[in-house]
Amino acid sequence: MPxxxxxxxxxxxxxxxxxxxxxxxxxxxxxxxxxxxxxxxAMTWFSAFASLATMAGFAVWLSGRAWAAGLVVVLGATASxxxxxxxxxxxxxxxxxxxxxxxxxxxxxxSAWVPQHIMSATAVVVAxxxxxxxxxxxxxxxxxxxxxxxxxxxxxSTWIGGFTFAAAGLIAxxxxxxxxGRKQVWPFLGTLVVAATIALGFAAxxxxxxxxxxxxxxxxxxxxxxxxxxxxxxxxxxxRRIVDLPGFWLVFLNVEFPAIYIPGAxxLGTLVVxxxxxxxxxxxxxxxxxxxxxxxxxPWLLVSTxxxxxxxxxxxxxxxxxxxxxxxxxxxxxxxTARAHVALAxxxxxxxxxxxxxxxxIHSDVAxxxxxxxxxxxxxxxxxxxxxxxxxxxxxIANNPLFLQDMTLWPVDISWALLADRRSCYAGRELTLVYxxxxxxxxxxxxxxxxxxxxxxxTPDDIEDIATRYDCRVVVLTSADGAWGNDPFAASPRYRxxxxxxxxxxxxxxxxxxxxxx
Numbered sequence: 001m002p003x004x005x006x007x008x009x010x011x012x013x014x015x016x017x018x019x020x021x022x023x024x025x026x027x028x029x030x031x032x033x034x035x036x037x038x039x040x041x042a043m044t045w046f047s048a049f050a051s052l053a054t055m056a057g058f059a060v061w062l063s064g065r066a067w068a069a070g071l072v073v074v075l076g077a078t079a080s081x082x083x084x085x086x087x088x089x090x091x092x093x094x095x096x097x098x099x100x101x102x103x104x105x106x107x108x109x110x111s112a113w114v115p116q117h118i119m120s121a122t123a124v125v126v127a128x129x130x131x132x133x134x135x136x137x138x139x140x141x142x143x144x145x146x147x148x149x150x151x152x153x154x155x156x157s158t159w160i161g162g163f164t165f166a167a168a169g170l171i172a173x174x175x176x177x178x179x180x181g182r183k184q185v186w187p188f189l190g191t192l193v194v195a196a197t198i199a200l201g202f203a204a205x206x207x208x209x210x211x212x213x214x215x216x217x218x219x220x221x222x223x224x225x226x227x228x229x230x231x232x233x234x235x236x237x238x239x240r241r242i243v244d245l246p247g248f249w250l251v252f253l254n255v256e257f258p259a260i261y262i263p264g265a266x267x268l269g270t271l272v273v274x275x276x277x278x279x280x281x282x283x284x285x286x287x288x289x290x291x292x293x294x295x296x297x298x299p300w301l302l303v304s305t306x307x308x309x310x311x312x313x314x315x316x317x318x319x320x321x322x323x324x325x326x327x328x329x330x331x332x333x334x335x336x337t338a339r340a341h342v343a344l345a346x347x348x349x350x351x352x353x354x355x356x357x358x359x360x361x362i363h364s365d366v367a368x369x370x371x372x373x374x375x376x377x378x379x380x381x382x383x384x385x386x387x388x389x390x391x392x393x394x395x396x397i398a399n400n401p402l403f404l405q406d407m408t409l410w411p412v413d414i415s416w417a418l419l420a421d422r423r424s425c426y427a428g429r430e431l432t433l434v435y436x437x438x439x440x441x442x443x444x445x446x447x448x449x450x451x452x453x454x455x456x457x458x459t460p461d462d463i464e465d466i467a468t469r470y471d472c473r474v475v476v477l478t479s480a481d482g483a484w485g486n487d488p489f490a491a492s493p494r495y496r497x498x499x500x501x502x503x504x505x506x507x508x509x510x511x512x513x514x515x516x517x518x
Contacts, residue, residue, distance in 0.1 A: 006423040007435045016213035016437050018206060020155035021047070021116035037418050047115040051107070051122040052076055055322055058129070058288075059329040062271070062281055065337075071329040078259035078354030079108050079361050085255070087356075096234035098255060103314040104228075104299065106257055107321050108358055112365055114315065120157035121318035123149045124165045125291065128172060128319075132287035133280065134195075135176040135188045143191055147198025154203050157315055158210055159304065163223075164295055164316045172290035179283060213437035214306070223312060226303045228252065248300045257321065259354035263347040264324030267331025268292065288323045295320030307433050371407045376480065377415060380404075383505045384419040387476055390498050390507055391422050395473035398466055400454035400481045401428035401447070425472040426450045456486035467494040467510060475508040 005015040021043065029039040055076075056069035080101065085094045103113075111118050127149040134142050153161025173192070177185055200207070214222050230247035231240045253261045271277065271285045299313035328347070335344040391397055397420065405411035405428075413428040429447045432438065438446070453462050454477075466472045475495060477484055489495045489508050498509040 004423075005436070007427055007432060014209050014212075015435070016209050017435050018116070018120075018155055018158045018161075018210070020152060020206075021119055036421065044112065044115040047119045047122070048111040051111065051118050051322065054122050054125060055326050055329075058125075058284075058326045059333075062284070062326070063330045063333040065333045068329045068333045071332050072325060074351065075259055075325045075328055076107055077358045077362065078351060079106055079357035080256045081258040081353050081357060082255065083357035083360050084353060096232045098232050098252075099229040100232075101256060103309055103311075104256065104317065105314075106260075107318070107325065108361055110315075110318060117157045117160055117315040117318055120153045120160040121315075121322055123153035123156065124160055124168070124319050125288070125322050127153060127165065128168060128287045128291045129284055131169070131172060131192070132176055132283040134191050135180045135184060135283060136279065138187065138191050143195050144198060146195040148202065150195065150199035151202035154199070155206050158206075159312045159315045160318060163312065164298060164319060167298060168291040168294040168319070171294055172287045175286050175290060176283060179286060216437035216439070220305065222304060222306050224303055224305050225301055228300055228313065245300075253296070257324065257354070259351045260321070260324040260328040261350075263331050263350055264326075264328035266343075267334070268323070268327040270334075271327070271330070288326070292320045292323040295323070373404050373407050377404050377407060379504070380415045380478075381419055383476065383478070383501070383507075384415070384421070386499050386501075386505075386507055387474060388421060390509055391474040394423070396423045396425045396471055397474040397476060398425040398450070398470070398472040399476040400478070400483075401426055401450050402454070403478060403480065422474075425466065425470040453488060454481045454483050456482035456484075456488065458483070458488040460488075460492065463488055463492045463494065467492070473510045477506045477508065479504055 025039040025043040026036065028034065028042060029036050032039070034042075052072065056072045059068040059072050060066055062068075082094060082098075082101065105113075107118075127146055130142055130146045130149065134146065150161065150165065153165055155161070177188065180188060227244045228248050229240065230244045230252045235243070268285070268289055272289055277285065295316055295318070298316040299310075302312060302316075303310045304312035332344070332347055334340075335347060387397060397416075399413070399416055401413050402411065403413060404415050405413070407414050410430055411428065412430045413424070416424055416427055417431070426432065426446055429443065432443055432447070436443075449458075449462055449465065452458050453466065466475070475489055477487065477489075483489075484506070487506075490497075494511055495508045496511055497506060499507040
């Protein structure tokens with residue numbers, strides 16, 4: 001620890017991404033003898049289940065009803081109301097009126113898309129609850145667990161376990177101190193210092209690597225103030241600037257989280273001012289309210305600048321979504337038992353608005369997206385098995401970064417990522433942007449170079465760079481590459497063909513392997 005970076009980045013040896021979740025999947029792969037793809041699928045399922053079980057547990061604890069867990073499952077099956085709105089008013093009209101959501105989504109979408117952030121959000125929710133309990137009742141196991149949860153949350157997602165948890169703590173700690181009373185102030189603060197020391201001790205390698213990576217990108221501040229866009233192109237820029245700030249709370253969150261935003265916020269507000277909860281639950285409610293406030297405020301005003309995507313805003317919202325799901329379930333229990341028909345009818349209506357989008361999302365996850373390149377992708381398993389025979393476990397391979405890029409929503413070297421089990425010289429722009437600390441101009445330069453080579457227009461200097469500068473020990477060409485019929489490696493003394501499947505793929509090896517003269 002930290003593991004080596006499988007993405008070559010000109011001398012960079014450490015993995016600059018928050019990798020605890022991925023490292024855990026790699027451990028499963030090694031221990032159980034399964035592929036990385038299978039381990040990833042298993043960890044994704046486990047992360048979603050653990051998150052759902054955590055929310056169910058809190059809902060049961062706060063409501064006092066076991067069937068609150070079932071309500072959490074129902075709420076978890078809802079999604080954005082955009083799917084319903086598009087069918088009612090037309091897709092183009094909705095896109096003109098509202099800003100594009102991109103990756104800003106609820107629990108159901110993100111549980112499959114970014115399970116590492118889901119796991120971090122789960123750790124943060126439990127950690128904030130432990131913090132509340134330790135403000136009144138302290139024990140060594142609780143302090144150690146809080147420290148480990150904080151470290152695990154940060155190591156799984158810097159944006160959630162680092163930034164969002166810290167922001168929530170700034171709100172929660174003063175509130176909990178006021179509630180605990182003067183005698184508890186110094187013991188509680190001392191407890192937090194011990195837990196923070198444990199967390200820093202475990203997370204120190206990650207903190208170091210994140211700092212180095214941010215500095216190396218030369219991109220200025222990793223976070224900028226920029227209110228979230230709410231309205232679409234139908235409105236003028238001036239109107240958008242005026243409406244975006246209040247519109248985030250009044251419009252956008254209602255559209256994206258119809259089943260949980262209003263019901264969860266109302267139930268949470270009711271419990272904050274309620275006097276019928278015992279002290280343990282009251283402290284828990286206060287802490288979770290602080291987490292929800294920080295989690296929703298961050299995407300309202302802040303964006304991350306390290307990549308093309310606003311990962312800070314898209315991921316920071318997850319703890320708040322989890323909290324709202326818990327309190328929406330608690331509110332439903334209270335309204336059902338109290339026969340509060342108006343509140344119950346409104347909550348059920350909100351769920352019905354969010355269900356069509358959830359059902360459509362579940363269907364798309366199960367059915368998949370058939371693509372024309374699907375058959376070609378299936379055939380690449382044989383190709384990568386051949387690559388592994390010719391490439392050592394510590395050797396890097398080069399293949400077309402645009403190969404099968406249309407199979408995914410974002411262009412990515414999916415075949416290498418899932419099937420190669422070997423390190424990459426250059427795995428493509430999307431992956432390099434996230435997993436290395438190269439400055440943006442250098443990323444673009446390398447991307448153009450590799451695209452050029454595999455399109456068949458590379459120069460001898462490009463081939464020399466691939467062999468010596470990027471340390472590409474094995475090159476993979478396919479019949480879909482432009483270089484297949486105009487192979488720039490054939491004239492290079494650095495490489496020679498070592499294997500081939502006629503009409504399908506060609507494996508080219510480096511002539512000057514380590515420990516060999518041939």
